[in-house]
Amino acid sequence: MTKIRTLDEALERITDGCTLMYGGFGGIGTPPTLIEGIFDKGVKDLTIIGNDTGFPWIGIGRLVTAGRVRKVVTSHIGSNPYAGQKMEEGSMEVVFYPQGTLAEKIRAGGVGLGGILVDVGVGTMLEEGKESVFISGHKYLVEPALTAEVAIVHASKADPFGNLVFDKSGRNFNPLVAMAGQFTIAEADEIVPIGQLDPESIVTPGIFVDMVIPGKGVNWEWVWEKPAATGSRSVPPAN
Amino acid sequence: MGETSRDRIAERAARELRDGMVVNLGIGIPTKVADFIPAGVHVTFHAENGILGAGATPLSGEEDGFLCNAGGYPVTVVDGASYFDSAIAFAMIRRGCIDMTVLGALEVSERGDLANWIVPGKRAAGIGGAMELAQKARKVVVLMNHVNRDGESKVRKHCQLPLTARECVDLIITDMAVMEVTGQGLILREVMSPYSVEDVVRNTEADLIITEPIAYIGGEHLDPEKSNSGVDAAPS
Numbered sequence: 001m002t003k004i005r006t007l008d009e010a011l012e013r014i015t016d017g018c019t020l021m022y023g024g025f026g027g028i029g030t031p032p033t034l035i036e037g038i039f040d041k042g043v044k045d046l047t048i049i050g051n052d053t054g055f056p057w058i059g060i061g062r063l064v065t066a067g068r069v070r071k072v073v074t075s076h077i078g079s080n081p082y083a084g085q086k087m088e089e090g091s092m093e094v095v096f097y098p099q100g101t102l103a104e105k106i107r108a109g110g111v112g113l114g115g116i117l118v119d120v121g122v123g124t125m126l127e128e129g130k131e132s133v134f135i136s137g138h139k140y141l142v143e144p145a146l147t148a149e150v151a152i153v154h155a156s157k158a159d160p161f162g163n164l165v166f167d168k169s170g171r172n173f174n175p176l177v178a179m180a181g182q183f184t185i186a187e188a189d190e191i192v193p194i195g196q197l198d199p200e201s202i203v204t205p206g207i208f209v210d211m212v213i214p215g216k217g218v219n220w221e222w223v224w225e226k227p228a229a230t231g232s233r234s235v236p237p238a239n
Numbered sequence: 240m241g242e243t244s245r246d247r248i249a250e251r252a253a254r255e256l257r258d259g260m261v262v263n264l265g266i267g268i269p270t271k272v273a274d275f276i277p278a279g280v281h282v283t284f285h286a287e288n289g290i291l292g293a294g295a296t297p298l299s300g301e302e303d304g305f306l307c308n309a310g311g312y313p314v315t316v317v318d319g320a321s322y323f324d325s326a327i328a329f330a331m332i333r334r335g336c337i338d339m340t341v342l343g344a345l346e347v348s349e350r351g352d353l354a355n356w357i358v359p360g361k362r363a364a365g366i367g368g369a370m371e372l373a374q375k376a377r378k379v380v381v382l383m384n385h386v387n388r389d390g391e392s393k394v395r396k397h398c399q400l401p402l403t404a405r406e407c408v409d410l411i412i413t414d415m416a417v418m419e420v421t422g423q424g425l426i427l428r429e430v431m432s433p434y435s436v437e438d439v440v441r442n443t444e445a446d447l448i449i450t451e452p453i454a455y456i457g458g459e460h461l462d463p464e465k466s467n468s469g470v471d472a473a474p475s
Contacts, residue, residue, distance in 0.1 A: 025288040025325065026311025028304065051325065052365070055311065078364025079311060088362050096363070098370040099287055100329025107326045120333065120370050123405040156305075167305040168322055172288045175324045203324075222304050223311055 002160035003212045010185045010213050011037050013150050017070075018043075021106065021148035021181055022050040023174030026079060027059025027222075029166070031154035031187035033215045035062055044068045049106070049148055051099065051173050052076040053083040058220045067091065073146065075099040079223075098126070101143055103176055108145035110179025110208070115144040151181020154215065155204070158188035159195075162209025163202045171203065178204045187215040244414045247431065247457055248382050250275040251412050252341050255380055256282050260338040261291070261331075263372055266310045268382045269341035283317075285337055287328050287368040292320025309368065332371045340376035342369060344383040344408075346398045349445035351408035351420035353381065354400035366403075373404035385413035385442050392444035394418065394425070415439050417456070424448045432457035 014020060014034075024030030030050075039062055046069045053074060054061030063069055065082040071093040077083035086092035097105065104116050117133060117140035131142040153174040156167035164186055166174055178184050186209045245268050253275035256262065260282045264270050273295075276282065284293040287309045294315035297303070302313035331337060346354040353373050357363040373379055387393055394411060411418040416439045417429035426448045430439055432455060440447055 025309070026307060028288070028307050028311065052367075074365065076365035076367040078367075084362040084364070094365075096365050098366045099325070099368040100332060100371040103325040103329055118333075120374055124370070124402045126370075166322075168303065168316075169286070169288045169290055169307050170305040171322055172325050176326055218304055222302070222313075224302060224313055 003162045003206070003209060004160050004191060005211050005213055007033060007037050007213050010034060010211055011041050011043075013183055013185065013211075014038055014041070014043055014152075016043055017045045017047075018150055019047045019049065019148040021146070021151040021177050022048060022060050023151075023153040023172065023177040024054065024059045025051050025169070025172035027054040027061060027220070029154050029170035029172050029174050030054065030059035031152050031185075031215060032059075032217065032219045033213065034152045034185065034187050035060065036219055039063060039066065039068070045070045047071040047073070049073040049146055050177070051102065052078075053080040055079050055223055056082055058223065062220075064092070071095070073097070073102070075102045097143075102146075103173060105143050105146045106173065106176045106180045108143075109147035110176055113145055115142055117141070118143055145180075147180050147182060149182050151177045151184040153178045153184065153186050153204075155186050155188045157190045157192055157197060158186050158209070158212045159192050159197050159206070160212065161194060162186060162204075162206030162212055163197050164188070164204035164206070164209065165197060165201060166203055175204045179208045181208075181210075183210050184208055185211045185213065187213050189215045189217060244431075245271060246275075248412050248414060251417060251429075251456060252380050252382055253277060255339065255378070255410065256280050257338075258282070261285055261336060263287070263332070263337050263340045263368075263376065265340070265342040265369070265372070266367075267343045269343060270308075270310070272341050285328070285331060286314075287325060287332075289323045289325055289328050290314070290316065290320065291323070291331070292317045294320075329368070329371055332368070332375050335375060335377065337372065337376040339378040339380065340372040341380045341382060342372060344381045344393065344411075345387075346393050346395050346400050347381050347383070347408050347411050348395045348398045349420070349425040351379075351406045352398045353379070353403045353408050354398040355381075355403045357401050359401065369403050373407045378410075379408050380410045380412065381408050382412050385415040385439070392442055394443045394445045396445050415442060418447065421448075426450065427453060429454040429456050431455075 155164040157165040249271035294317040344355045
């Protein structure tokens, strides 16, 4: 049994209007080959769920900048000025959560919980319209779990069962997102035979992963390599 | 704010670091605090993207695209560092494992309420990890300009902007002063050169408690008599 498939087979799962959850933090750990595939396929009207909107041409930022996203559930959009612009002009709906609450809502979705109780944001406008409960006299907000039709993650190594290992701070939201997808696609920079990953070191057990595709590596320039990548006047890289 | 002023604020914030602390630095001036760690003080830096033990910025050419800080820029790690997912990173924060955080601010109230994420009607960058850090870190140090672009005090009686967290700030460091939030109120502790106590009071909406001695930071203070004259001045 192998879960290894091609990029095209993975892209069949990602269609107009779907809800897409993605790993990554500032683009680091967002699967580059899948993002490029989604971009080239022309998928639009996406609802995306993830930590941030990347930089204009890095990570999920590329889809946001190109206007493929209808709604984003996130904690931060500051590094992608196009996200702010689309929010302002009303062409993209933005829902903000505190970063840790977002991570835990995604984790809850991934571990079969209905939601979480959290006191972060109590006493602020984040309370508005939210259910709350008191436990031992302390107030908590009820935050429902998040799941998505498709989840995409970037691993450094995968095996045919879908066991995943990540790369340093590229781990970030990836293990959480991998669990929360109704269908999870992992892009791996290296695919190794079954038995080659030390069971003690596996971060995401393959049971959470439905498909593994080989990655072609990062295809964007990082912000420190290309300062213009962060600016709103920069031009998209040629493909 | 000029580079000298930013450095001076960051240097002053770094003097709050104590040996053995676990510290999270926000984006902007707070990031510069790492450049001014006092000799003999060893702290562990925490990052929301899943690093405990983040180190210095790597040399040019030695960056690793998969080893970055929460702002997306390359870092290194020190011996004993660990990687983990962002849920664990925030578990550490909510659980009270972060000894000190340094954050930027739009407004702070005299009770220590912090507003630093949204101006209604304007484009917002989002919340990021600010709410967890402000609410849960054991010590919250805020770095900011004393007044906004319109010359209005950012040190308020009550915050006008939506809050990040209530009664969370312990110390406010601005280009004009260092103020401590206490049960008694906001105490003026230090004044930055070339300002006087009077200057600080005039530019502060909050009620300041002024008790001697007040330290002066950043070179010789030219007119101590003038600064003392501000003791009884009412806030504007």
